[in-house]
Amino acid sequence: MATHSIPAPSTGWSSHALARAKTEPAYGAFVLLWLGFIAIPLIMGLDKFFNVLTTWENYLAPWIENISPFSAHGTMMAIGVVEIIAAVAMILRPRYAAWVVALWLAGIIVNLLTYSGFYDVALRDFGLLVAAVALGLLARSYTIPGFRKSHK
Secondary structure (H helix, E strand, O other): OOOOOOOOOOOOHHHHHHHHHHHOHHHHHHHHHHHHHHHHHHHHHHHOOOOOOOOHHHHOOHHHHHHOOOOHHHHHHHHHHHHHHHHHHHHHOHHHHHHHHHHHHHHHHHHHHOOOOOHHHHHHHHHHHHHHHHHHHHHHHHOOOOOOOOOO
16 A cells, blocks of 8 residues: 655745735735736846847837937847846845836836827836835835845
């Protein structure tokens, strides 16, 4: 007769976060927004190099392309690098990165509002901006201010 062992419940970060989110919904909202704002800029930033989701250059307002020292494609690749950096910053310091991402989204919204035909996307990005602000506010309660000093 075969015996099966049932693995013991994990005691890692994810199980702790899930248990805490069950009893503290605001913490659950913080974790959900935090993970989302790691994934979204990372995926969108990487896609600026591959154009799998869309052709990103189509969303660049002509006036931005005119002031950029790069081609439209080069500008979008530079934007992709910034978005990847934002995702890494979000991993490390969501308390501060949430506000940087909110400002970045405001810039995207300005770009879209000045380029006719993308008002629906601008509205969606306004929703993301509101979510980034909510993350910034929640991070005040669930993260430690400042930067950790290394111990020697």
